Amino acid sequence: MQSSLRFLKSYPALQIVAVLLVGFSLLSPYFLTTGNFEAMLGVNAVVLIAAIGMTVVFLAGGIDLSISTVISASAVIAGLVMAQSDSVVAGAVTAVVVGLLFGALNGVLIGYCRLTPFITTMATQLIARGIAFVLSQGIAVKGTPYWMLDFGFMVWLGIPAVTLVALGVVIASGVAMSQTDWGRHIMLVGSNAEAARHAGINTRFIDFSVYLFAGAMAGVAGFISIANLGNAIPGVGDTLLLMIIGAVVLGGTGMTGGEGSVERTLLGVAILAILTNGLNLLGIPFYDQLIIQGVLIFLGTWLAMRLGSTRST
C-alpha cells in the first residue's frame, strides 16, 4: 500500500489519468464503451509516435519544433510514391527515409555545427511545411492503396493496428533508452553535457542521433496518419505541435534534459487523449477545449515538476 502510494505520488500524470477516467465515466454513458476506446486509441497513434521522438530529444536537452510538419512532408511524399507504385512497403520506406533526411539535417546543424535547436528546427519546420504543400499543391494526395485504408480500420485483440504500431515504438524506445549505451549516454548528455564530454562520450554524435531518431519517428507518424485519415494531408502536422510538446511535459519529461522517460510520455498522451475525447462526448466546443487544454498542460507540468522531481522544467 505504502509503495503503491509512493508510486502514484511520483507519477502525477497517473493521478490525472485516473481522475479523468472516473470523471468522464460518470459524466457520459458513451465514454466507457469499447467502441469509444478503440476510436480514442486509433486517433492518437500519430501523436504518440511523434511524442516519443520529442521525448528523446527533450531527454538530451534539445527541442525539435520540426517534428510536426515533417509528419506532413513524409506523409505527402509517401502518399505520392504509393499513388505511383501502389506499393505500401515502398510508401512506408519512403516515409521513414524522408523523416530520416530531415532528422539528419537537424542533427548535423545542431550536433556538429552547434546551432541553436529552437531556431534550427523552427527553420526546418517551415521548410518541411513548404515541401508538403508544394508537392501536394495544398490538397489531399489521392490514390492511397486499398490495403492502407483497411490497415487504418484493422483491430487486433481489441486494439487498433495503428495503436499497436505506436505501442511497439514505445516499447522499443523504452528498451533502447534504458538498456543500451546510447540511451544512457543521452541521459548523461541531457543532465550535464560538459561532464558527459569529460567522461569520453561523443556528445556531438548523441545530439545528432536524437534528431535523427526524432526524424524517423516523424516519418513513421506521417505514414500512420495516412492509414488514419485515408489520404496524405499536407496540413496534418500543423496543429499537432501543442499536443506533442504538451504530452511530453505533462508526462513529466522536462525541457532541461536528463529527467523523464518515454513511458511517462505514454501517460501524457493518455491525458490529452482522454481529455479531448471526453470533452467531445460532453459537447464542449473546440474553443473551450483549447482553454481547458492550455490550463491542464500548464498545471500538469507544474505538478509534475513539484511532485515528480526537484529540477525545473
Add this chain to the structure above:
Amino acid sequence: MSRQKWVAIAIATVVLAGVLSSVSPVFLTFSNFQAILVQSSVTAIMAIGMTFIILTAGIDISVGAILFVSSALFAQLYMDTESYPLAFTATLTCATLLGALNGVLVVKFKISPLITTLATYSIYRGAAIHLTGAQNIPVPREMGFWGNGRVFGIPVPILILIAVLIVGIYVLSRTRLGVYTRAIGNSERSAKETNLPVNKVLILVYGFSGLVTGIAALILLARVGGLQSGIGIGIEFSVIAAVILGGTKLTGGSGTVLGSVIGAVFLVLIDNGLNLLNASPYIYDIVRGAVLLAAVTIDRYSAVRQRAALEAQRAQRIELDAPSAARSEIGMEVRRVSQT
C-alpha cells in the same frame, strides 16, 4: 559587438533591395518603399517587444494569440458599444495584462517560458473565440485610418512603427530597465545575486511585448477590415525570425531593436521578391526557412571567428593588465547605471 549585428542584416536588406530593383522597375519607387514598410509594420512592431523578451533569454509563443485576442476584443467592444475610446483603452490594457500574465507565470511557477507561453497561447486563443462566438466581425470604415491613413503624407502604420522603435531604443539603451534586461539575459543568477529586481523586470518586459502586440492588432484590424479567424496564426514564428535575423541572440543578453525591425522588413522583401518571380505561395515557407538557416549558420561561424580573435586579444591583455581585464563590461554598466 551588437552594432555590427544589425549592420549585417541592414547590408543584406540593401543588397536584396538592389537585386529586386534590377528585376522590377517599379520596385525602386518611393511609394513601393512605403508599401513595404507598411506591410512589415505589424511584424516589426511585435518584433520590438519580442526583442526585449529574447534579450532576457526568454521567449513568447503566445504573441500571435495576444494579437488575435486584441483584434477580437476591439471588434467586439466597438460593435457592442460604438465607443472608440473605450475599445482602444480596453484593448491595449487587456493586451498589456495578457503579456504581463505570461511574465507573472514565468516568474512564479518557474516553468520554462516556452512551455508557459505555449499553454497561454492555447488559452488566449480559445478565450478569444469564446468571446466572439467564432464569427468574423467587420470594423467601421473610419478605423481604416490606422491602416491606410496618412499624416503629413506618411502612412500611419509607419509613424506608429517609428514611435514604438524610438521608445524601444530609448528604453533599451538609456534606462535602467534596458540595462537590467540585458543583464538578466547574460546571467539571471548573477542578476539575482546583485539584487536586481529580476521578477519585476521580467513582468514589465512581457507586459511591454503585450502592449505593442495590442498596438499592432489595431493596425492589422484596420488593414484587414475586420476580425478573421486566421489572424495571428503562425505569426509568432515570423516575429521570432525577424528578431533572430536582426542579430539578437536567442540565449539572451545581446541584440538591438533596430536590427529586429530591419529583420522584419527583410522578411517582407523576400515575399516581395517571390511575388515578382510569380512563385507559388507554398514556396514562401521553404525560402523563409532556408534564409533563416543560412542566417544562423553564417552568424554561428562569424561568432566562432570573433571569439577566437577576442580570446587572442584577451590573452594579450591579461599579460599587460590583469585586474582591468577581470572586470566584466556588463557589470561595469550595471554599476554605473544603478549609481545614477
